[in-house]
Ligand SMILES: Nc1ncnc2c1ncn2[C@@H]1O[C@H](COP(=O)(O)OP(=O)(O)OP(=O)(O)O)[C@@H](O)[C@H]1O
């Protein structure tokens with residue numbers, strides 16, 4: 001469990017460049033949750049998640065990890081970093097070894113694990129993200145954007161974090177690459193039963209995976225609820241530069257036209273079921289049909 005209490009963060013405090021990036025953020029993130037953190041560019045998503053593993057220290061406020069204040073004297077930030085794994089927005093910032101396998105080994109090696117276990121974890125993590133042995137000796141820099149991202153994710157997974165945070169894991173990928181990565185993350189979440197926080201610009205991308213959506217706007221939490229409930233606010237979301245999934249617009253339009261449908265559908269499949277159910281109910285009410 002991670003808890004944020006009145007967290008504020010100011011870049012360049014007391015300078016002319018001062019930017020209030022987080023304003024009084026209060027959140028509780030329970031174990032095993034699958035969370036989408038959404039917001040337009042500059043809303044504070046990357047700043048927020050870097051607080052969760054101690055990379056950025058809040059200007060004011062408190063953060064608790066499993067009940068312990070991470071800013072308390074003597075708190076082991078190093079342990080926090082291996083428990084809360086962060087995959088950066090730009091994988092280039094995370095990859096630096098000469099070859100892929102060494103890169104994936106870096107985290108567990110740094111945790112002080114024996115060599116055998118380091119290698120075993122690296123192999124396992126690469127398998128989880130769909131990279132076979134043929135990648136071992138490649139330079140991380142000669143890979144495609146999607147492959148680099150997989151290496152960066154494997155590097156964090158090899159540390160077996162309790163919480164996995166991915167900052168825009170699908171940026172720059174084509175729809176197929178995007179679906180592959182998200183499906184893999186979702187599978188991983190189920191297999192390892194970890195907490196996952198997925199940062200994204202796009203509601204559409206995360207809607208079918210996550211069970212909670214936190215919407216950020218100008219450094220503040222605007223909405224925090226299940227996807228269906230958050231999408232009810234689709235008009236407010238548009239005002240802050242976001243859009244609900246397309247099916248949300250369709251279900252709402254049908255509802256406004258008097259079609260007896262529940263507007264909670266967030267995926268095309270759910271919308272289909274809702275529409276079929278409503279049609280069936282309507283037919284049953286009409287005699288001789
Ligand atoms: N290193 C920095 N120095 C100064 N200001 C910064 C720095 N990093 C971010 N900011 C500012 O802090 C605010 C929040 O930025 P942040 O990167 O957290 O947003 P974001 O939601 O992750 O955006 P994006 O979707 O573009 O990645 C923005 O106003 C941004 O300009």
Ligand SMILES: [Mg+2]
Nearest residue numbers: 045046047089
């Ligand atoms: Mg960002």
